[in-house]
Amino acid sequence: MFISSKMRTIIKYSLIGGALGSTALSLQRNQYEWDSIGIVRLSRAAITVFKCGVIYKRDLYGKGFDKKSKEYKELKSVCHKRCAEKLLDLCCANRGVYIKVGQHIAALDYLLPSEYVQTMKVLHSNAPTTDIKDIYKVIKEDLKKDPFEIFESIEPEPLGTASLAQVHKCKLKDGTVLAVKVQHPYVQGNSRIDMKTMEYLVKIMSWIFPEFKFQWLVDESKKNIPQELNFAQEGKNAEKIAEMFKNVEWLKIPAVRWDLSTPRVLTMDFLEGGQVNDLKYIKEHDIDPYEISSKLGKLYSEMIFIHGFVHSDPHPGNILVKKNPKGACDIILLDHGLYATLKDEFRINYANLWLSILDRDRKGMRQFSGNLGISGDIYGLFACMVTGRTWDTIVKGIDKESFSKGEKDFVQQHFTGLLPQISTVLENVNRQMLLILKTNDLMRGIEHTLRTSARMGAFKVMSQCCVHSIYRERYRKCQSKVGKLKITLAEIWALLKIRLYYTFLNLSLFIRN
Known part of the structure; x- marks a missing residue:
């Protein structure tokens, strides 16, 4: 009644075509984990788009309010919030690439409705985690050894969880403390199918809502995500930026342990500090916020205007601060997977x-x-x-x-x-x-x-x-x-x-x- 026949037809054939084409390949790539296969993930995405379409068509456009009226604006905000929460649920259920796109949405603070931006910001610090047994499995597959033949211990609770991987504190047999970043098991297998699915869904939304033009987001994700999935490239980026700023004493980049790294496992020095947005930590350690801001401004200005090589994921989880022995503030830059x-x-x-x-x-x-x-x-x-x-x-x-x-x-x-x-x-x-x-x-x-x-x-x-x-x-x-x-x-x-x-x-x- 509220959804046009055009919209139903688009969703129906997109769902059927995409699902049949991806199911067999997805099953094989994801070791027959049914919750991770293409048809399940595509169905979740299509259902979410359908529900959002219903919300906007029935509860906003169907009410007949003048678009300049206060009532329309208030109702639009409510609809944005409801749809943003459904999109967040989809990202958390499908994980991987969906989390990455959700984080990108959360970063567009001035370009998208605040209801979407604020709802998605939780993904920067509270992305879904992978069970430690699956982390051990990836380490064993890539390093060709049982994890505990290499490490004395691996803390089961991750230091941080991102869209494509999570980081654990670990200790070698000789007592060296490191951080190991391990890719979520099924991200590689799902990435291409997920990007295709998102492309279909963006086209659907642009047909339904002509003002919705976000093909650029799909294009950027298709270009950037393969880079971020290659941890060997991330290691090279870290070494390149460390060399560029080798004379900047207050910038710390974790050194890579190449003997314990692969395209899905990246082992680095363990560096401690508080997140750049942790005001309690900053106050307790007597760190000047203006010093932090000034150093970050200098760092990014030089990256952009002087070197042309820019760390492009500076969300708070990737920037730590720490007071050094001289009383000044060190900036610790993490996650070097995405550079412009x-x-x-x-x-x-x-x-x-x-x-x-x-x-x-x-x-x-x-x-x-x-x-x-x-x-x-x-x-x-x-x-x-x-x-x-x-x-x-x-x-x-x-x-x-x-x-x-x-x-x-x-x-x-x-x-x-x-x-x-x-x-x-x-x-x-x-x-x-x-x-x-x-x-x-x-x-x-x-x-x-x-x-x-x-x-x-x-x-x-x-x-x-x-x-x-x-x-x-x-x-x-x-x-x-x-x-x-x-x-x-x-x-x-x-x-x-x-x-x-x-x-x-x-x-x-x-x-x-």
């Missing part, structure tokens, strides 16, 4: 975009947004998505206007009303930008938790990194010695202006307060 490798052209355009935003240069914003794939007047929305701030704040100067909870709530409410336009941005923007948007939102979430969002130091460091990035590229392309000298002097002058500007700004705030 930025091309020079993209990196320079993005640096120029940020400088134009900080300078309130609308012409520059339009130009460099265009270079990143966003043309026309929609560049203003893109600037808001990049910064997580309102257009009014950008025009006034984001380094002058402190970021309040009121503005955060306004941004979320305003952005969710622009879903079709946001979908257009995400469909058209340079693909490298998608991981950067996710990274930006996760970093903003950490700053919001630490209550350090108003700091100007982050903008100063970012401005300096943008200038370094732009002038180094010009220097690299310049052929003449005179030209290189001019570029060097221009860079020095640009950095001096930044230093003077922020000194003056700090002085003005000090006098005002």
